[in-house]
Structure formats: structure tokens, C-alpha cells
Amino acid sequence: MAAKKGKLTKVLDHLKHEDPFSKGVAFCPGCGLELLLRFIPQVMGNDIVITGTPSCSAPVLLGQNNQSWHKLSYFGTLMTGAAANATGLARYYRKAGIDNTVVCFNGDGTAADIGFGNLSGAAERNEPFIYICYDNEGYMNTGIQKSGTTPFGATTTTTPKGSVHKGKNLRRMNLALKMAMHKIPYAATATLSDLDDLAKKLLKAKEAKERGFAFLHVFAPCTTGWGYAPENTIEVCRRAVKTNYFPLWEAVDGKIRMTKTVKKPKPVKTYTELIKKFAHLTEEDHQILQDDIDYEFCILGGLSVLEGECQLPVSAQD
Amino acid sequence: MSSNKYFKHEGPWSDANDPLMVSDTGDWRTKRPIVDKEKCIFCGFCAMYCPIQVMEMVEASHFTPDLDFCKGCGICAKECPKNAISMEPEGDF
Numbered sequence: 001m002a003a004k005k006g007k008l009t010k011v012l013d014h015l016k017h018e019d020p021f022s023k024g025v026a027f028c029p030g031c032g033l034e035l036l037l038r039f040i041p042q043v044m045g046n047d048i049v050i051t052g053t054p055s056c057s058a059p060v061l062l063g064q065n066n067q068s069w070h071k072l073s074y075f076g077t078l079m080t081g082a083a084a085n086a087t088g089l090a091r092y093y094r095k096a097g098i099d100n101t102v103v104c105f106n107g108d109g110t111a112a113d114i115g116f117g118n119l120s121g122a123a124e125r126n127e128p129f130i131y132i133c134y135d136n137e138g139y140m141n142t143g144i145q146k147s148g149t150t151p152f153g154a155t156t157t158t159t160p161k162g163s164v165h166k167g168k169n170l171r172r173m174n175l176a177l178k179m180a181m182h183k184i185p186y187a188a189t190a191t192l193s194d195l196d197d198l199a200k201k202l203l204k205a206k207e208a209k210e211r212g213f214a215f216l217h218v219f220a221p222c223t224t225g226w227g228y229a230p231e232n233t234i235e236v237c238r239r240a241v242k243t244n245y246f247p248l249w250e251a252v253d254g255k256i257r258m259t260k261t262v263k264k265p266k267p268v269k270t271y272t273e274l275i276k277k278f279a280h281l282t283e284e285d286h287q288i289l290q291d292d293i294d295y296e297f298c299i300l301g302g303l304s305v306l307e308g309e310c311q312l313p314v315s316a317q318d
Numbered sequence: 319m320s321s322n323k324y325f326k327h328e329g330p331w332s333d334a335n336d337p338l339m340v341s342d343t344g345d346w347r348t349k350r351p352i353v354d355k356e357k358c359i360f361c362g363f364c365a366m367y368c369p370i371q372v373m374e375m376v377e378a379s380h381f382t383p384d385l386d387f388c389k390g391c392g393i394c395a396k397e398c399p400k401n402a403i404s405m406e407p408e409g410d411f
Contacts, residue, residue: 012366024340024344029390
């Protein structure tokens with residue numbers, strides 16, 4: 001007897017366009033980036049122009065010799081000028097009267113560290129393109145060095161665990177919140193465990209691009225750099241959301257709204273236990289990480305009040 | 319391992335008639351996903367989460383992986399709500 005057939009997940013309805021990538025591409029097994037990269041053109045359409053920098057995505061997006069791994073248009077550029085290049089492309093298409101979507105697709109190294117200056121500048125000028133940052137919390141392509149979004153306690157090749165230092169001893173920056181504070185038409189965070197949410201945010205970003213800059217921060221775990229089993233990629237994303245390590249929200253014109261609220265957030269230990277880069281953390285280290293997550297979530301909670309009416313902070317003298 | 323439908327040349331190269339390169343990623347696999355057709359409830363979670371997007375629909379009844387390209391990461395087996403997919407060692411085939 002055949003099992004009872006259920007309903008197809010509605011995420012597959014979002015995949016309206018064909019997959020422009022060749023089936024066998026050179027990403028690690030279980031790579032979160034590969035799922036994201038195949039997902040974007042299937043949702044947004046194959047008429048997008050991607051511009052990006054040296055990163056894990058570049059060997060596939062750029063192609064080899066005179067052959068290509070995909071059917072999209074791609075423009076490879078330098079890490080220091082990623083957003084500036086996208087600005088030029090978007091302005092050309094606008095002047096030429098071509099209706100097109102420019103997607104600046106970069107890792108967290110470009111977005112948070114090296115190319116942050118012109119990312120911020122492009123947001124300030126409200127340039128009409130979509131900037132997608134896939135966050136694998138480090139420079140994974142060059143050999144797992146730490147970046148600005150590497151969390152506290154994570155071991156990388158530049159912040160190794162030794163007798164004195166135990167992983168990165170600094171906190172991570174909150175890139176998406178910084179971008180939302182530019183009051184751009186659309187800024188959002190997304191992750192791969194909630195693909196329905198990601199598809200909606202991609203379509204909203206495409207819509208918001210008509211009014212100006214759209215920024216998407218996507219949490220894409222790295223199986224090689226973080227040290228977890230390849231089959232856990234989606235589980236890592238799911239636990240990051242459930243522990244409020246990576247909360248999902250969107251900001252339309254600077255007004256923050258949570259797209260997924262976690263009723264009972266789990267302690268951060270349920271997230272770190274899966275990942276080898278956190279394996280050495282003690283109870284105290286976990287507490288520091290937990291405090292940091294609570295602090296960021298607290299700010300987010302305070303800012304999402306803005307969706308209703310603006311409450312001025314109480315004066316310090318009172 | 320693969321059926322060699324695509325890989326007439328060595329390495330990830332293609333000739334001028336074929337616009338896209340393909341790499342023999344099916345050769346990387348150490349574990350092979352086996353779909354239990356009886357247990358499959360056709361929810362599509364495996365097809366949705368597969369990074370390589372190789373899960374193909376079979377007559378609206380179940381999904382099956384394209385073993386020419388499946389890298390054997392095991393996300394489909396982990397995310398299947400009915401545990402209908404098992405990962406078997408590649409050496410057994």
C-alpha cells in the first residue's frame with residue numbers, strides 16, 4: 001500500500017524560472033552558498049546581472065578559460081569596489097532604458113570589511129540595485145581567516161585556539177542592522193532553513209529596487225570552515241534562528257519588523273554544540289556569547305517599536 | 319560511477335557545441351541517497367533543500383536523485399520528515 005501523499009511544499013511554487021547553473025559545479029558537498037546561488041535566479045528570473053568579487057562564489061560565477069558554469073551575465077570586480085561597480089552598471093541600464101536587475105553578490109568579507117565603505121556610500125546615494133551578502137562568517141575561499149562577522153570564540157586560521165587565545169576574542173558586527181540604519185527602501189536578513197521567507201524577501205527586494213537600494217543579509221553556513229557534518233547545513237541555520245543567534249527581520253524604509261518571532265528562544269549552546277569551531281568554548285565563553293546575542297536582540301526589539309509610533313527615549317536627568 | 323552521459327572528455331571542460339561546463343560531481347560521493355517510494359509523502363522538502371537541486375519529480379509520486387551529479391551531502395536524508403531517504407555507502411553498489 002502506498003503511503004498517504006501529502007501536499008507539495010509551497011516553496012517549489014516560488015521557483016518559477018529555470019536553473020541557469022550547470023548541474024555539476026565546484027562547490028563543497030553540503031555548501032549553503034550553492035543552494036542560495038541556485039535559488040536566487042530561480043525566484044527572481046534569469047534576466048538578472050550579477051556582479052561580484054573574489055569569493056567562494058567567484059570560481060563558479062566567473063567561469064574557466066572561455067567556458068562558463070552558468071547562463072547568467074556576470075561581471076567580476078575587485079573587493080574594494082564591489083558596490084561602486086554595481087552602481088555604474090545600474091546607472092548605465094537606467095540611462096539606456098533597459099529594465100534590468102543588477103545584483104551585487106558578495107561574501108561577508110567584502111560586505112563587512114573590505115568593501116564596506118562603498119557599500120555604505122551606495123546606500124547613502126540610494127542606487128537602484130540589490131546587494132546580497134552571503135554570510136559564512138569568514139574568508140572561507142582563501143583559507144578560513146576571520147572577518148568582521150566572525151562571532152566571539154570562533155576558531156579560524158588567524159584566530160586559532162592555543163594556550164593563550166581561545167578563538168576570536170572580539171564580538172561580531174551586525175551588518176544588516178547597520179545597513180537598515182541607512183534608511184534604505186529595503187533591508188532584510190534571511191537564512192536557508194526558511195526558504196519561503198527568503199523567496200518573499202528576494203521578490204520584495206526586486207520590487208524595492210525600483211525605489212532605490214535593497215540589501216539582503218543571508219546566513220549561509222560553511223561546512224568546511226566551521227567543521228560540521230555536511231548534512232547539518234539546514235539544521236545549523238534552523239538552530240541559529242531558534243536561538244536568536246541570527247534573527248529574521250526586514251526593514252522597509254528603516255521600519256523594522258520581525259518576520260519570524262521565536263516564542264521561547266533556546267540557549268546558544270544548542271547552536272554551538274553542532275559546530276567544531278565552537279567546540280572549545282567553556283560555560284563562561286558561552287555566557288559572553290549569549291550576552292552578546294541578547295544585547296543585539298534587545299536593540300532589534302527596541303528598534304522594531306518604530307513600526308508603530310516613535311517613542312522618544314527618556315531623558316537621562318529624570 | 320556515473321552513467322557517462324555527459325562526460326565524454328576528461329576534466330570539467332566542454333566542447334564548443336556545449337555552452338556550459340559540467341564537472342563530474344557524482345564521482346565525489348561516498349554515500350548514496352536511496353529513496354523509499356512507500357514512505358515518501360511527496361512533500362518536496364528534499365527537492366527544496368538539495369543544494370545541487372538534483373531531486374527530480376517522478377510522476378507526482380516520489381522524488382529521485384540524479385546520481386550523475388549528487389555529491390552525497392545527505393541534506394535530503396536529514397531533512398526528510400518521514401525518514402524515507404537513507405544514505406548507503408557507495409562501495410556497496
